[in-house]
Amino acid sequence: MLQVRKSTVGWATALALTAAGLTPASPASARPTIEWQPCVKDTPAQDTPVEETRAECGTLSLPVDWSRPRGERFDLALARRVATDPSARQGTLVFGPGGPGDSGVDRVVNGSSRFSADLRRRFDIVSFDPRGTGGSHPVVCARDLLARQPQLIADQAQFDATLTNNALLRADCRARTGPLYDHVDTTSAARDLDAIRAALGERQLTFHGSSYGTLLGQRYAELYPDRVRAMVLEATMDHSVDTRAFLDSQAATVQGAFDEFVAWCDRSSACALHGRDLRAIWAGLRDRAERGVLTDPKRPGVALTPFELVRLTHKEFYDTVRWPGLAGWLGAMDSATVPATAPATVPATALPTDARAAGDTVASYPFAVFCQDWSLPVRDYREYAAHLGRAARLAPDLRYPPALFAIATCLGSPTPVANPQHRLRVHTKVPLLIAATVHDPASGYDWSRNVARQLGRHGVLLTYQGWGHGSYTTSVPCVGATVDSYLIDQVVPARGATCPAVDPDV
Numbered sequence: 001m002l003q004v005r006k007s008t009v010g011w012a013t014a015l016a017l018t019a020a021g022l023t024p025a026s027p028a029s030a031r032p033t034i035e036w037q038p039c040v041k042d043t044p045a046q047d048t049p050v051e052e053t054r055a056e057c058g059t060l061s062l063p064v065d066w067s068r069p070r071g072e073r074f075d076l077a078l079a080r081r082v083a084t085d086p087s088a089r090q091g092t093l094v095f096g097p098g099g100p101g102d103s104g105v106d107r108v109v110n111g112s113s114r115f116s117a118d119l120r121r122r123f124d125i126v127s128f129d130p131r132g133t134g135g136s137h138p139v140v141c142a143r144d145l146l147a148r149q150p151q152l153i154a155d156q157a158q159f160d161a162t163l164t165n166n167a168l169l170r171a172d173c174r175a176r177t178g179p180l181y182d183h184v185d186t187t188s189a190a191r192d193l194d195a196i197r198a199a200l201g202e203r204q205l206t207f208h209g210s211s212y213g214t215l216l217g218q219r220y221a222e223l224y225p226d227r228v229r230a231m232v233l234e235a236t237m238d239h240s241v242d243t244r245a246f247l248d249s250q251a252a253t254v255q256g257a258f259d260e261f262v263a264w265c266d267r268s269s270a271c272a273l274h275g276r277d278l279r280a281i282w283a284g285l286r287d288r289a290e291r292g293v294l295t296d297p298k299r300p301g302v303a304l305t306p307f308e309l310v311r312l313t314h315k316e317f318y319d320t321v322r323w324p325g326l327a328g329w330l331g332a333m334d335s336a337t338v339p340a341t342a343p344a345t346v347p348a349t350a351l352p353t354d355a356r357a358a359g360d361t362v363a364s365y366p367f368a369v370f371c372q373d374w375s376l377p378v379r380d381y382r383e384y385a386a387h388l389g390r391a392a393r394l395a396p397d398l399r400y401p402p403a404l405f406a407i408a409t410c411l412g413s414p415t416p417v418a419n420p421q422h423r424l425r426v427h428t429k430v431p432l433l434i435a436a437t438v439h440d441p442a443s444g445y446d447w448s449r450n451v452a453r454q455l456g457r458h459g460v461l462l463t464y465q466g467w468g469h470g471s472y473t474t475s476v477p478c479v480g481a482t483v484d485s486y487l488i489d490q491v492v493p494a495r496g497a498t499c500p501a502v503d504p505d506v
Contacts, residue, residue: 030234077135079108093123093374101366132184149308185372185418204229238447250403255395257441317441371410466501
């Protein structure tokens with residue numbers, strides 16, 4: 001399962017002591033290296049530029065528990081594409097994947113065209129699978145226990161059953177995964193990130209984190225402020241909120257995304273429901289889901305629960321290019337014949353079906369990370385119901401923000417969590433660049449503004465006035481150019497800088 005690699009223990013001890021502010025008894029004999037090899041599966045996207053370099057893959061041996069560097073170890077999976085112009089190379093840009101549970105290795109192997117040609121010319125693009133996910137010793141759990149997790153909790157009996165099942169699930173995941181299960185928090189991942197920096201031979205870190213990857217960037221900046229060369233936080237998360245603030249923000253964000261979709265449909269002929277009352281159509285679909293008679297045209301014979309209807313719809317708000325397809329999907333369900341008898345319902349868990357593996361285990365369970373980063377306690381069903389009612393008032397159309405599943409999944413998690421919420425304490429020499437979208441459907445604009453306030457003079461907010469989860473690739477002439485200038489030349493934009501919206505129909 002996990003093996004101790006004696007050859008790197010001395011270096012790991014030195015690194016762990018340095019991270020703790022201590023001086024090791026003797027200097028490390030050598031910096032660790034990553035043995036890069038051609039990736040077994042290098043499948044660039046179709047739009048990958050011809051000058052793109054081949055992807056290389058490697059692993060880095062790291063401690064499971066950074067407080068015990070001589071203990072068990074695991075292999076962290078990485079991938080890179082070297083700079084396309086060696087004569088112009090400035091260093092390495094490390095990308096922090098989102099999720100939790102997204103694969104940075106896949107992002108690089110499938111093509112690093114997420115970044116501009118100028119960045120790819122000047123920087124090696126490196127990313128990784130965070131500990132406990134993907135190819136970095138993933139957390140594995142019993143499939144049947146995962147399937148018992150409710151999308152929504154209906155009463156006190158189900159609340160108690162969820163607590164019981166969550167305890168069984170944690171024990172099962174720990175037994176199947178090994179000691180790493182208890183150390184998949186983002187503070188541990190930030191120490192991994194500094195080990196990556198050292199192994200790459202970089203004196204300071206150049207980093208671009210997206211969505212959940214912004215938590216990694218924030219934590220790294222707190223732990224290693226002098227090692228930050230430049231750091232972009234795109235679609236950032238606010239890791240200072242409690243249960244109520246977390247849910248309220250998510251409910252308002254989800255409703256705001258729906259409002260923007262409705263407004264687009266009202267003005268755009270590209271919407272299949274243009275000229276019709278979209279809110280009334282949605283209300284009818286939600287009512288059919290409540291009655292168990294809403295079928296998904298993509299999965300004939302399968303009924304959508306109200307929560308699943310919202311979750312699948314919410315995913316399509318992430319990029320405006322998906323909006324026409326979403327309108328078509330909603331229209332197809334609206335015009336479909338209501339079945340005489342209720343069809344089979346979707347699985348009880350909201351875990352995406354493509355994350356499940358055959359047999360009795362699941363390859364990766366990202367909520368293990370989330371539940372070690374967030375303390376979101378709910379005392380009983382009465383308090384849960386109050387949260388549910390408030391979410392329905394803040395999001396009258398959607399009512400069930402996907403964040404509710406995160407709350408249920410983490411019920412009963414041991415406290416204190418490994419990486420608890422707190423106000424940021426960052427003192428970097430170069431301000432962090434927060435790239436925020438006003439109508440972001442997942443990382444609400446209020447989160448970015450709150451993070452900017454916490455950073456003070458150590459952060460600058462760049463606002464994109466448009467839509468979507470992220471802005472670097474959406475607003476190329478403005479956000480993209482500003483981010484590139486910051487990463488390449490450390491040019492910090494003026495405070496209050498904004499970029500205009502890009503019309504979804506253009």
